[in-house]
Structure formats: C-alpha cells, structure tokens
Amino acid sequence: MANTFYTAFLSEKYKLLRNREIFGVLIAPMLLIFAISAYIIYDIVNSGGASAIPNPWKVLLGRYVFQFFYLLYPILVALFVYACCDVEYKNNNYKILFTLPISKSNIFFSKVVFILLTLLFSILFAYAAFLISGYLLSLIYPVLGFQNYDYRQVIFYTFLKLFITLSAIAMIQLALSLLFRSFIYPIGVGMFMLVFSVLIAQKSFSDFIPYTGAYNAVMNIMSENDSFARLDYCNMLMVVLFMLISFYLFKRKGQL
Amino acid sequence: MESIRTKQLSFKIGTKTILDNISLQVPDKGIYGYLGRNGAGKSTTIKLLLGLLEDQTDAIFIQGNSLKTNRTHIYANVGNLIESPCYYTKLTVFENLKYLDIIHNKGNKRIDEVLEMVDLHREKKKKTSALSMGMKQRLGIAMSIFHDPQLLILDEPLNGLDPQGIVEMRKLFCHLNEQGKTIFLSSHILSELEKIATHIGIIEGGKMIFQGTKDELLGQVNREVFLRTSNPAATVSVLRKGGFSPVKIDGESVVVTIGDDRRFDFMIKSLVEQQIDIYGLESRSADLEQIFINLIARANG
Numbered sequence: 001m002a003n004t005f006y007t008a009f010l011s012e013k014y015k016l017l018r019n020r021e022i023f024g025v026l027i028a029p030m031l032l033i034f035a036i037s038a039y040i041i042y043d044i045v046n047s048g049g050a051s052a053i054p055n056p057w058k059v060l061l062g063r064y065v066f067q068f069f070y071l072l073y074p075i076l077v078a079l080f081v082y083a084c085c086d087v088e089y090k091n092n093n094y095k096i097l098f099t100l101p102i103s104k105s106n107i108f109f110s111k112v113v114f115i116l117l118t119l120l121f122s123i124l125f126a127y128a129a130f131l132i133s134g135y136l137l138s139l140i141y142p143v144l145g146f147q148n149y150d151y152r153q154v155i156f157y158t159f160l161k162l163f164i165t166l167s168a169i170a171m172i173q174l175a176l177s178l179l180f181r182s183f184i185y186p187i188g189v190g191m192f193m194l195v196f197s198v199l200i201a202q203k204s205f206s207d208f209i210p211y212t213g214a215y216n217a218v219m220n221i222m223s224e225n226d227s228f229a230r231l232d233y234c235n236m237l238m239v240v241l242f243m244l245i246s247f248y249l250f251k252r253k254g255q256l
Numbered sequence: 257m258e259s260i261r262t263k264q265l266s267f268k269i270g271t272k273t274i275l276d277n278i279s280l281q282v283p284d285k286g287i288y289g290y291l292g293r294n295g296a297g298k299s300t301t302i303k304l305l306l307g308l309l310e311d312q313t314d315a316i317f318i319q320g321n322s323l324k325t326n327r328t329h330i331y332a333n334v335g336n337l338i339e340s341p342c343y344y345t346k347l348t349v350f351e352n353l354k355y356l357d358i359i360h361n362k363g364n365k366r367i368d369e370v371l372e373m374v375d376l377h378r379e380k381k382k383k384t385s386a387l388s389m390g391m392k393q394r395l396g397i398a399m400s401i402f403h404d405p406q407l408l409i410l411d412e413p414l415n416g417l418d419p420q421g422i423v424e425m426r427k428l429f430c431h432l433n434e435q436g437k438t439i440f441l442s443s444h445i446l447s448e449l450e451k452i453a454t455h456i457g458i459i460e461g462g463k464m465i466f467q468g469t470k471d472e473l474l475g476q477v478n479r480e481v482f483l484r485t486s487n488p489a490a491t492v493s494v495l496r497k498g499g500f501s502p503v504k505i506d507g508e509s510v511v512v513t514i515g516d517d518r519r520f521d522f523m524i525k526s527l528v529e530q531q532i533d534i535y536g537l538e539s540r541s542a543d544l545e546q547i548f549i550n551l552i553a554r555a556n557g
Contacts, residue, residue, distance in 0.1 A: 007358065007359055009356055010358050011359050014351075014355055015344055015347070016352065018344075018346045018351070019345055019346060064541045070340050085346075087344055087346065088362040090344075091340065091341070091342050091343060091344075091345065092340070092342060093342045093343075093344065095308060095336075095338055095342045096342045096343075098307065098308060099306050099307070099308070099331055099334070099336055100331060100359055101328045101329070101330075101331040101332035101359070101360075102328060102359065103327075103328055121377070138539075184273050223370055
C-alpha cells in the first residue's frame with residue numbers, strides 16, 4: 001500500500017471506468033460527427049449530386065458539428081461529472097473513500113485528473129473524427145473541395161479552446177455536484193447556464209461565463225478565429241478557481 | 257497497549273453535547289462490545305474513531321498514534337463497517353474487492369480467501385445490485401477485513417443477517433480474534449455480544465456508564481439461586497436468619513438472591529449445619545440484556 005497520487009488515480013480509474021456515462025462523453029461526440037458526415041452523404045445522394053462549396057470544412061462540416069456541440073457537449077460533461085460524484089453518494093460511499101489509507105488531497109486530485117483526461121480524450125477523438133470525416137468526404141466527393149482548403153490550424157484551435165471551455169464547465173459542475181446530492185441541481189444549473197450563455201453571448205461580460213465558450217466554438221469555426229481571447233484566459237482561470245472551490249467542498253464532505 | 261484509547265473525548269454540535277468525557281479503553285486483541293440505546297452516542301463515537309467526524313480535542317489514539325496526525329497510517333491497519341455496508345453498485349462483488357486491492361496490493365488470492373471467509377465466493381461475479389440484504393452485509397464485512405487489519409471497528413455488523421448468518425459471523429469474529437485481531441463492535445443483538453465480547457462499554461446520554469470486562473459487568477448484579485431441599489419452610493427460616501433477602505418459595509423451590517460467591521458458600525454451610533438435605537441447586541444470573549436495562553434505568557435515576 002502506498003499513499004500516493006498514482007495509487008489513488010489507479011483506484012479512481014478502476015471504479016469510474018465502470019460508469020456508462022463515461023462512454024457517453026468519450027464516444028458520443030465522435031459518433032455525432034460520423035452521423036453528420038453520413039447525413040451529408042445522404043443529402044448529396046438525395047439532391048442528385050454534389051457541387052463545389054467555398055471552404056466546406058467551415059460551411060458544411062464545421063457548421064453542423066459545432067451547432068450540435070455547443071448544446072450537447074456541456075450537457076454530456078455535466079452528466080459525466082455528476083456520475084463521478086454519484087458513485088460516492090450511493091450507499092454513502094464517502095465512508096469508504098475517507099477511511100482509505102490515502103490522503104483526501106490525493107483522492108480529490110486523482111478524480112479531477114481523471115475527469116480532465118477523459119475530456120481530453122473525448123476532444124481528441126472528436127478532433128480525429130472531424131479530420132477523418134473531411135478526408136473521407138474529399139475522397140468520396142472531390143467536387144466538394146475539402147482537399148482545396150488547409151483549415152487545420154483553425155480546427156485545432158477551435159477544438160483546443162473547446163477543451164479549455166469544457167474543462168472550466170467540468171470544474172463548475174464538479175463544485176455543484178459536490179454541493180448538491182440531488183441530480184436536479186447541478187444538471188439544472190448547467191442547462192440554465194447553457195441557455196443563458198447563448199442569450200448573453202454578445203455582451204462583453206459573457207467572457208466571464210465559461211458556458212459561453214461552447215457557443216463561441218461555433219463562432220470560432222465560422223469566423224476562422226484561431227487566436228486566444230479574454231474568454232479563453234478567463235476559462236483557464238475558472239478551471240483553477242473552481243478546482244480549489246471543489247477541493248474545499250470535497251474536504252468538507254469528510255465530515256459526515 | 258490499548259488498541260483504542262480516548263482521553264475524555266467530548267463532541268458537541270452547536271451547544272448540544274453529544275459525547276461527554278468518554279474515555280474508551282479497548283484492549284489489544286480483545287473483543288469490545290459497545291452498547292447503548294438509539295441516540296446514546298454510539299455511532300458518533302464510531303464516526304469520530306474513524307475520522308468521519310472531526311475530533312475537536314485531539315483525544316483519540318489508535319494503536320498508540322493520534323488519529324489527528326496519523327490518519328492515513330492508522331487507516332492502513334483498521335477495517336470498518338459503519339451502520340450500513342458500503343460498496344459500489346456498478347461493480348461486481350469481485351470488482352469491489354479488486355478496487356480495494358489496487359490500494360492495499362494484496363492480490364487476487366486474498367480476494368478469493370476473503371470471499372470464502374464470508375461465504376460469498378459463489379456470488380463473486382454478481383453485480384452488487386443483485387445481492388440480497390444479508391449478502392450485502394457479508395460484502396461489507398469482506399471489504400472491512402480485506403486488507404487484514406489489526407483492528408476492526410464494526411457498527412451493527414449483524415444487521416440483515418439470518419440466524420445462520422449471525423452464527424457464521426460470530427464464528428468469523430471469534431476466528432479473527434484468535435488470530436490476534438482486536439474487534440470493536442456495537443450491536444443491538446445483546447445475546448450475540450454476550451457470547452463473543454471480552455470487554456463491554458455502555459454509553460447512555462453521551463456518558464460512559466460502565467466499562468470493564470464482561471465478567472466484571474456480570475458480577476455487578478445479584479443472581480438468583482433455586483434450591484430444592486428436604487424442608488422448604490425450614491430452609492426459608494434458616495436463610496432469613498442468615499441475613500439473606502429476599503427469600504421466597506416458588507413451587508417446590510426456594511428462591512434466594514445472592515450477591516457474591518462468599519455468600520453462596522455461607523448459604524450451603526448454614527443449610528448443612530441445620531441438617532437440611534439439598535436435592536437440587538440452580539443458579540441463574542441476569543443476562544446482558546437485563547443488566548443493560550438495569551444500568552440504563554439506574555443512570556437515568
């Protein structure tokens with residue numbers, strides 16, 4: 001036995017990988033991209049043939065994918081983060097967790113690293129699926145013109161900024177899930193913030209609301225924006241801030 | 257050395273005192289039965305001993321180490337089951353123990369060994385949601401003993417078990433105790449505690465009203481002796497003259513209450529001197545349940 005971060009991480013990974021919700025957040029975005037690609041093919045077949053489009057990465061694939069993503073991804077993240085906390089709520093399993101010969105800080109940060117790594121892999125899978133879809137479409141329908149545009153930098157930064165946004169959302173949802181035992185509050189607040197962020201997306205203060213980042217991903221891909229802005233720096237700060245708030249709430253959970 | 261020692265442990269929630277100067281002394285390699293009515297402070301004590309409630313006074317010492325400063329070191333050698341069994345519902349029986357194995361590094365052989373001990377080896381691959389209440393309790397016990405701890409803290413470990421299960425668990429606790437483990441357990445099934453406990457602590461209203469060996473506790477109360485003699489009326493007369501009280505006739509027997517063994521010896525000698533033949537003699541001690549009720553009543557005035 002060793003009271004190490006690595007031991008804590010391995011045990012958390014073993015336990016949390018058995019949650020179905022993890023596959024939702026890992027695979028659903030990737031499957032969605034392939035489903036959209038299949039729809040594009042179906043649409044072309046139905047309309048009688050493909051025609052040239054200016055920058056299909058943005059206008060065709062990017063538009064559809066990110067319109068789904070800004071609504072779907074934060075909800076998947078909220079569900080996944082809640083599931084990571086719910087395993088401890090069931091049967092009051094915090095009693096197991098806090099009587100293990102592992103420090104609370106190691107347990108907490110191993111949970112956080114597991115959540116962030118899962119999000120990273122989810123984004124990487126989605127990023128790969130996006131590039132593969134464009135490449136396949138360029139092979140099947142060269143006339144669409146995917147091969148004529150090198151849009152990799154914008155795609156990379158859009159996904160990177162989306163990862164930062166989702167990390168910030170994950171930490172907020174973690175704090176909410178540690179604060180409220182009931183499913184309703186963290187998911188309800190997440191949904192509300194998502195709708196609210198769309199309504200106030202054009203306001204300057206929206207940069208301080210991480211949920212806006214999901215909506216901004218659509219704007220980024222459409223406006224070919226690959227630079228970091230105030231929202232992205234705020235989101236990085238929010239990751240740290242809400243991680244610390246969550247740590248405080250987690251330590252307090254020890255007092256049953 | 258004591259396995260658990262608390263130095264005037266007190267605990268308050270707001271202005272309400274939940275525990276008041278509890279000085280537990282749980283001897284090493286003993287089985288300590290912790291008794292008390294609902295709300296007396298048993299579970300609070302156990303949660304404090306396990307660090308699930310904050311010890312406000314640094315009064316808890318486990319195996320000689322302060323719980324406040326040696327938490328992770330202490331937990332490596334303590335197994336616990338508090339109120340209801342804890343396990344992960346999305347894992348199978350085996351996976352729940354495998355999860356602990358990642359932390360304690362005991363190997364799959366130990367998982368099988370522990371499942372055999374609690375008679376759960378046939379359910380190894382079952383999801384915990386498919387287990388009966390008694391099986392869940394067995395799993396909770398398996399998880400508490402998995403890392404072969406020197407000290408077991410068990411709160412109501414017999415809950416939900418059928419009579420056969422209770423007997424099996426009693427045997428298991430005795431077996432673990434024979435291996436040198438210290439067991440601290442609370443239970444509402446006093447007859448079971450009476451069978452296995454070497455030491456007893458009784459708490460009422462947050463205060464310790466008795467602590468000592470089981471024999472000391474049982475010796476605290478008078479016992480009734482049922483005598484069958486050649487002359488019951490003369491027997492009553494002799495015993496009353498000898499200062500025994502109360503003495504009464506119950507059917508063919510004379511019933512006399514005796515405080516200690518010296519009085520017992522004196523009673524026999526007095527009857528023999530008066531040439532009263534003794535045909536039968538049965539001594540009935542009060543059981544733990546009766547003593548517990550009497551002590552609680554006495555503590556509450």
